[in-house]
Amino acid sequence: MNEIDELKEELKQAQLAYQMAAQMSQFKAGFLARTSHELRSPLSSMIGLHQLILSDLCESPEEQKEFIAQAYHSALKLMKLIDEIVAVSKTEYGSNSLNLESIPLAEIFTEIDRLTHLPAANRNLKLEIVNPEAEVQVFADRSRLIQLIFNLIDSGISNMKTGKIKLSTSEITADKIKVEIDLDCPAAVWQESRVTEPNLNSSHDLTAIRELLQEISLSANMKLLMSQTLLETMGGSLKLSDLTYLNNQQPLTRIVLSCRKV
Numbered sequence: 001m002n003e004i005d006e007l008k009e010e011l012k013q014a015q016l017a018y019q020m021a022a023q024m025s026q027f028k029a030g031f032l033a034r035t036s037h038e039l040r041s042p043l044s045s046m047i048g049l050h051q052l053i054l055s056d057l058c059e060s061p062e063e064q065k066e067f068i069a070q071a072y073h074s075a076l077k078l079m080k081l082i083d084e085i086v087a088v089s090k091t092e093y094g095s096n097s098l099n100l101e102s103i104p105l106a107e108i109f110t111e112i113d114r115l116t117h118l119p120a121a122n123r124n125l126k127l128e129i130v131n132p133e134a135e136v137q138v139f140a141d142r143s144r145l146i147q148l149i150f151n152l153i154d155s156g157i158s159n160m161k162t163g164k165i166k167l168s169t170s171e172i173t174a175d176k177i178k179v180e181i182d183l184d185c186p187a188a189v190w191q192e193s194r195v196t197e198p199n200l201n202s203s204h205d206l207t208a209i210r211e212l213l214q215e216i217s218l219s220a221n222m223k224l225l226m227s228q229t230l231l232e233t234m235g236g237s238l239k240l241s242d243l244t245y246l247n248n249q250q251p252l253t254r255i256v257l258s259c260r261k262v
Helices: 002-054 061-093 105-122 142-159 206-214 220-233
Strands: 100-104 126-129 137-141 164-172 176-183 237-242 253-260
Touching (some): 061 220, 100 105, 100 142, 105 126, 105 142, 142 164, 142 176, 142 220, 142 253, 220 237, 220 253
Parallel strands (some): 126 164
Antiparallel strands (some): 100 137, 164 176, 237 253
C-alpha cells in the first residue's frame, strides 16, 4: 500500500512539473511574440524616415541632415529599449544574477517617490505614497524591485491625464508582503500593446512619422509583463485587477505585487 501511495505521489509531482514546464514554455513564447510586436512601431517609423531620404523628398540638404539626425537618435532610443528587454530576459534565464538581500520596504518607497514625484507633478497628477513601518523588510534585489515598481507607476503617469496614483501596502503575512498600486486609469491600458505603424506608401506624412519617433517607448502592457517577470524571479507574483465597479464606475486599476517577506 505504501508503494502505491508513493507511486501516486511521484505521478502527481511529475504532472505538476509538466504543467509548470508547459506554462513556462507558453509564457516565454508569449514574451518573445510581444517583444517583436512591441518593436515593430519604432522600426517602421525609422524605415519611413529613411524612405523619405532615399526618395529625395527632402526640401534641402539641411532638412535631409535633420532627418538623418532624427533617425540616429531614434536608433539609440530603440537600442535602449532592446537592452531593457534583454536584461529582463537574462535575469529570467539566470544569466544575470540577482543580489537578493533584506531591504526595508520604506527605503524602496522613498526612492520611488524621488523618481516619480516630479513627472507626476508635471502632468498634474496626485501621487500618494504611504510608507510602511520601518521594520517591514522584503527579500529582493534592490535595483530590480525599484525598477519594476517605477516602470508600473511611470506607465500610469504616461497614460493618465487626470487622477491619482497611490502606492501602499495592504497585507503583511508571515512570509509575504502585498504592495498595491492604485491608478485612476482603465485596465485596458495595461492589457493592450500600443503599436502604431506609419503608412510607408504615404511618405509625405512626415508629421505622423516624427510623432511616432518622439514616442519611442515600451507600452504599459510590455512594462507590466517585464515587471511580472522580474518579480517572479525574486519569488513574488503580480496581479492586475479592474476595480471600476467599486469606484462609482470611474476607471480604477489595482496592481498587487506579492513580495517575499523577511
